[in-house]
Amino acid sequence: MCEIFSKQPIEAYSSQTRSVRLSGHATSIRLEGAYWKILEEMARKQDMSLGRFLSLMYDEVLELTNDEESISSNFTSLLRCACLTYSSKVKEDEMSNTPHFKIKQCVNS
Numbered sequence: 001m002c003e004i005f006s007k008q009p010i011e012a013y014s015s016q017t018r019s020v021r022l023s024g025h026a027t028s029i030r031l032e033g034a035y036w037k038i039l040e041e042m043a044r045k046q047d048m049s050l051g052r053f054l055s056l057m058y059d060e061v062l063e064l065t066n067d068e069e070s071i072s073s074n075f076t077s078l079l080r081c082a083c084l085t086y087s088s089k090v091k092e093d094e095m096s097n098t099p100h101f102k103i104k105q106c107v108n109s
Contacts, residue, residue: 038083
């Protein structure tokens with residue numbers, strides 16, 4: 001087996017729970033450290049705090065689906081998938097020597 005998998009730092013796969021405010025509601029999200037690291041990078045590339053980034057993502061999905069119950073119960077899964085999509089796109093950009101993409105920001109300023 002390739003040691004790239006077995007020699008990961010424990011922090012990468014240990015779960016961390018963070019308190020956040022989504023659409024004005026206080027809640028907590030539990031994700032593995034590797035996902036938090038990617039989400040922090042995504043937020044930084046958008047020039048915003050992690051809390052603001054997560055709240056905007058939540059609001060955007062709510063606007064698209066109009067199903068708050070489903071989003072609330074699946075938001076952590078959505079975040080994991082967003083991280084995978086982001087990481088895949090960054091890897092593609094690195095392999096093709098194109099600049100890193102900027103996530104579309106749907107914020108009315």
